[in-house]
Amino acid sequence: GESVGLHLPTLSVQEGDNSIINCAYSNSASDYFIWYKQESGKGPQFIIDIRSNMDKRQGQRVTVLLNKTVKHLSLQIAATQPGDSAVYFCAEKPYNTDKLIFGTGTRLQVFP
Amino acid sequence: DAGVTQSPTHLIKTRGQQVTLRCSPKSGHDTVSWYQQALGQGPQFIFQYYEEEERQRGNFPDRFSGHQYPNYSSELNVNALLLGDSALYLCASSLAGGTNEQFFGPGTRLTVL
Incomplete structure (x- = not known):
């Protein structure tokens, strides 16, 4: 069946460092992948989305990378701040x- | 510009009862989706309403039903409540034909005893 999962349940980083949150997906029939933040x-x-025909998209302090070959999605947060503390979800839209x-x-x- | 609002914020019911949750979409949005979020899990899609009709549905039983009004607000009804229905129920609004961004409300925390 369809599933979108994450490699690490908890990520601890020092303020100012860069954060990388990873996600694996199994459904290839999706046209958008999206990152959400939940406090x-x-x-x-909504943080940022990326279309399936793209490899990279940048926003303000965030970058999303999509590797369709290995069905992997990542969210990079630059200069992580205390306000970034939250639960992050990846989601896909078939x-x-x-x-x-x-x-x-x-x-x-x-x-x- | 009001965002998505939901009511009530918290609700306690007993098994077998029925519950109605309400959602007002973000101003200018015409589509409402409902999600169930169990503790420690990601949201699970229940269904979506557009033009007062259910347009898509996830893997939820018929005990879960909904309604959308002409002003785009929506209700989620759950009949014959089970303990497993305890969760945070999220409403998300969007504009048909717009971007992929769905705006979520704060949710209603339902506890079934």
Whole structure:
């Protein structure tokens, strides 16, 4: 069946360092891959997306990389800040649907 | 510009009861999706409403039903509640034909005893 999963459940980084959150997916029939950030007590917040025909996309302090050969997605956060502490989910949107398939999440902890 | 709002924020029910959760989409959005998020898990797609009709559905039983009103607000109804229905229920809104960004509300925490 379809699944989107993450390699590491918890990632601890020092403030100012770069963070890399990884995700593996199994469904090849998706046209978009999306990263969401969820803070405690809040709903998921859109960070960045990437279309399946792209390899890399950059936003403000974030970069998403897509490797379709090995079905791997990553989110890079530059100069990680305390406000980046949250659970990060990767999600995919299959072709011809609007539903999102989420993975189980990675908790990012930023310490001073 | 109001974001997505949901009510109530918390709810406690007992097994076998019925529950209705409500969602108001972000201003200008016409599509509402509902997700169930169990503790420690990612959200699971329940269904999506557009033009007052269910457009897509995930792997949830018929006990889960919904409705969308002409003003685009939506309700999620769950009948014959089970302990396993305890979760955070998230509403997400978007604009049909727009970007892939779905805006999520804060959710309703449902506890079934």
